[in-house]
Amino acid sequence: MLKNIFLYLLCLASHFYLAQSNKINFMQREIGFFGGGSYYIGDINSRGHFLNSHPAGGIYFRYCNTYRTAFRFSLNYGEISANDANSDEANQKERNLSFSSKLYEFSSVAEFNFVEYRIGHERHKFTMFLFAGLSAFYFNPTIDLGFGKEYLSNYNTEGQAYPKIQLGIPFGIGIKMNIGKKVGIGIEWGPRKTFTDYLDDVSGSYPETPVYNSNGFNLSDRTIDGSSTFGNMRGNPSNKDWYFYYGLTLNFKLPDPNKKCHGRGKGETIKRFKIIF
Numbered sequence: 001m002l003k004n005i006f007l008y009l010l011c012l013a014s015h016f017y018l019a020q021s022n023k024i025n026f027m028q029r030e031i032g033f034f035g036g037g038s039y040y041i042g043d044i045n046s047r048g049h050f051l052n053s054h055p056a057g058g059i060y061f062r063y064c065n066t067y068r069t070a071f072r073f074s075l076n077y078g079e080i081s082a083n084d085a086n087s088d089e090a091n092q093k094e095r096n097l098s099f100s101s102k103l104y105e106f107s108s109v110a111e112f113n114f115v116e117y118r119i120g121h122e123r124h125k126f127t128m129f130l131f132a133g134l135s136a137f138y139f140n141p142t143i144d145l146g147f148g149k150e151y152l153s154n155y156n157t158e159g160q161a162y163p164k165i166q167l168g169i170p171f172g173i174g175i176k177m178n179i180g181k182k183v184g185i186g187i188e189w190g191p192r193k194t195f196t197d198y199l200d201d202v203s204g205s206y207p208e209t210p211v212y213n214s215n216g217f218n219l220s221d222r223t224i225d226g227s228s229t230f231g232n233m234r235g236n237p238s239n240k241d242w243y244f245y246y247g248l249t250l251n252f253k254l255p256d257p258n259k260k261c262h263g264r265g266k267g268e269t270i271k272r273f274k275i276i277f
Contacts, residue, residue, distance in 0.1 A: 027065060028118065029254040030184075034058040036247010038078030043202040043235035044097055045082040049244075052086075054079035056245055058105075067116035067124055072131065076105040080139075080243055082200060095234070096222045099141040099152065099200045103243060105192075107170045109133030117176055119253045125178040132171035135192060137243075140164050141201040147215045152201040157220045158234060159207035162198040169193040174249075186249040191242055199241035206232050 038056035045051055058076035065071070081100035084092040109131040117127035141152045153164060174188025197203035208230045210220045221228045228234075 026067070026118075027063075027256070027258075029256075030062040030064070030119065030251045031254060032060050032062060032249050032251030034060065034074070034076065034245070034247060034249050036245065038080060038103060038243060038245050040080035040082065040199055040241060040243045042082070042197070042200045042239075042241035044084055044087075044092070044099065044200050046239075050246075052081050052083075054081065056103075056247065058245075060249075060251075062111075062251065064118070067118055068113045070111040070113075072107075072109050072111055072133075074105070074107045074109075076103075076107065076245060078103040078105070078243070078245060080199065094224055096224050097200075097202055097234075099143055099202075101139045101141040101199060103137055103139055105135050105137040105168075107133060107135035107168075109170055113176075119178055119184045119251070120181040121178070126176070128173065128175050130171075130173055131188075131190070132169070135168040135170045136165065137168055137192070137194075138165050139199055141199065143201075143219075145213075145215075145217055147213065147217070150213060150219075152219065153198075155211045155213065155219050157201055157207070157211050158204050159209070159211075160204070162196060166194055166196045168195070168243075170245075176249075182253045184251045184253075186251070187247070188249065189244070189246040191244050194241050194243065197235070197237055197240050199243060200235075202235035204233070204235060204237045206230055206234050 035057050037050070037053035039050055039053045041047070041049070056076065056078035058074050060072050060074035062070050062072045079100065079102050083098035084095050085098070087093055110133055111129050111131045113127040113129045115127045116124040118124045142149050143152055144150070153162065170190050170192050172188055172190030174186050176184055176186040178184050206228045207220050210218050212218055
């Protein structure tokens with residue numbers, strides 16, 4: 001379903017982008033702050049949107065080149081987690097897996113406004129928008145079984161190592177509006193399609209050789225009755241993991257570096273240069 005939504009958003013974005021040829025071109029730069037939540041969808045939480053949400057935040061720079069389009073560069077922080085014990089499925093409760101991971105993300109996205117929008121403009125002061133782009137993120141799933149935090153990626157619990165820096169495709173939808181001549185606020189929801197199935201350290205089958213931590217605890221097979229066998233499915237490798245950011249944004253319009261200062265004509269500029277040199 002999320003894949004279909006992503007394709008639909010891309011089609012809409014292309015339509016809005018092609019419609020810009022007759023629109024007013026201008027330059028506006030903004031710096032903004034994001035605050036909200038993060039969560040994940042994967043083998044341990046397969047359907048529950050917004051479940052196990054954690055506080056998330058970030059900072060971004062936005063460059064607007066028309067009233068309808070903009071480019072945003074963001075640094076975001078979040079956390080994801082899930083626990084089989086919270087599932088309604090009996091087989092998940094028996095599997096007894098859990099994890100937690102911090103997320104550090106850099107993303108670059110293009111934004112496409114449904115209607116013309118600009119901070120400080122009395123007419124174009126509200127819009128819904130779409131965004132899509134590319135991200136790079138770092139994750140490292142952990143677990144605490146009473147012996148302190150342990151990084152699951154160090155143990156290769158399914159007999160397979162995986163890189164902790166990955167690429168993703170961020171996209172989503174939001175609303176922006178002005179609250180002053182130089183300030184805007186917004187709200188947005190943004191899925192991240194990833195190309196890894198190990199955000200939660202769960203993907204394939206139980207390994208032939210179980211992996212134990214230094215306290216003798218079996219990290220590969222954590223089933224309640226210890227009944228799993230080599231080759232049995234531990235996760236679903238056909239579905240990659242997703243993570244999500246949602247929340248509020250607060251952005252400020254930066255001064256235009258090309259705008260001339262009032263009261264400083266060409267003659268005054270020449271005099272200032274003479275004084276300096």
